[in-house]
Amino acid sequence: MVGEFCPRLVDYIVLVGSHSTNRTSSSIQTPVILNRFPPTDHEDFVLPPDVALFCQPEGCFNVVGSRPARANSDSSTPVRMPISFVFTLTDKESNKVRYGVCLNFLRPIPRRPEGRKHSTSSVPAVGEMPRRTSDVEFSQLPLPRNSDRRQEDTGLHEKKTQRARSSVRLRTHTLTSLCLITHHPFFTKFRALVEFLHTLIHKLHERSRSKRSDRETVWGVLAGGIPSTTSSLVTRSVQEIEIWMLRLLSAPAPVPGKTCIHLAVQPKALMKPLIFALPDKSRLPLVDFPLHLPIQLLGISRTLRILVCLLLEQK
Structure with a gap:
């Protein structure tokens, strides 16, 4: 039997x-x-410690690359992210069912840039004064031509481009999951919530990272990698995220067949409120699985074959 209403x-x-x-x-x-x-x-529901394994059943991994790659791409760059899915948590004793709506994505981790290689040009050693060019030697130096200047400018531009590319390649991504645990099967709405939360954190992370060292970031504080931060911008961003999550956790569930919840995620000018409602207990339960999901996972032909087997009651 289904447990009491949460x-x-x-x-x-x-x-x-x-x-x-x-x-x-x-x-x-x-x-x-x-x-x-x-x-x-x-008091009525303890968070199961094995939720982490449900979110990442294949384990957690780090990938070095400039950007997350698409599905079925080269393994040298981050792959197939982000992905959202749903899993169920069933209590063996009470037979209560809870749901997890999870979003897996690749979170950037800053890396220290590699040390610059020493140049083989004539650089004065430590404690050695550089030799000045005399007036005679300076007058005998050839004047730079326009082509030489263009080559020098091109060389400087190429060096800057290579440095920018090398700094991008140093970015490391790690598999991270954002998950909502709930008693209610509003999978479509919860998927929209977890995707918005991920976008909110990412935007605030990028805003604070551009003005602060990569060692103090919003993701670092939320993930527990940074116990405290000296950046007021990072602190305000984390507080804004925590307040948003607190409001979501404080939202009540709709009473089946009686009430309806309008949840404003953003201002109404940017996004319409999400509506949550449950049918009366005398009616069929809510099934919020999208119709395109089996087609996306199995393909059209296999999905049609399964439907035909179900209609004909074949195993």
């Missing part, structure tokens, strides 16, 4: 990943819960 719309918001600081490691790591909201368990 008055909370969302039970927990969980951030899953790896605590490993080895950015060059290509080994698969065991995912853990990096952060959770709220930090304490509910």
Whole structure:
């Protein structure tokens, strides 16, 4: 039997990943819960510790690359992200079912740039004064031609471009999960919420990263990699994210067949409120699985074959 009605719309918001600081490691790591909201368990529902394994069943990994790559691409760059999916948590004793709406993505981790190679040109050693060019030697130097100047400008431009490309290549990504744990099967709406939360964190992360060292970032604070920060911009950004999550966790669930919840994620001029409602217990339960999902996962021919088998009651 289904348990009692849960008055909370969302039970927990969980951030899953790896605590490993080895950015060059290509080994698969065991995912853990990096952060959770709220930090304490509910009296009627304790957060299962194996949620991390449901979010990342294949393990957590780091990938070095300039940008996340598309599906079925080269393994040298981040792959197939972001991806959202749904899993169920069933209590063996009470037979209660909870749901997890998870978004897996690749979170950027800054890396220290490699040390510059020493040039083989005539650079004075430590403690050695550079030799000045005399007036006679200076007068005998050939004047630079326009073509030489253009070549020098081109060489400087190429060096700057190579430095910019090398700094981009140094970016490392790690698999990270944002997950909503809930009693209610509003999968489409919850997927929109977790995607918006990811976008909000990413935008605030980029805004603070452009004005501050990569060592103090919004993602670093939320993931627990930075216990404290001296940046007021990062602190305000993290507080803004936590307030948004607190409001979501404080939202009540709609009473089946009686109430309806209008949840404003953004101002109405930017986004319409999300509407949550449950049918009366005397009616069929809510099934919010999108119709295109089996077609996307199995393909058109296999999906039609399964539907035909179901209609003809064939195994």
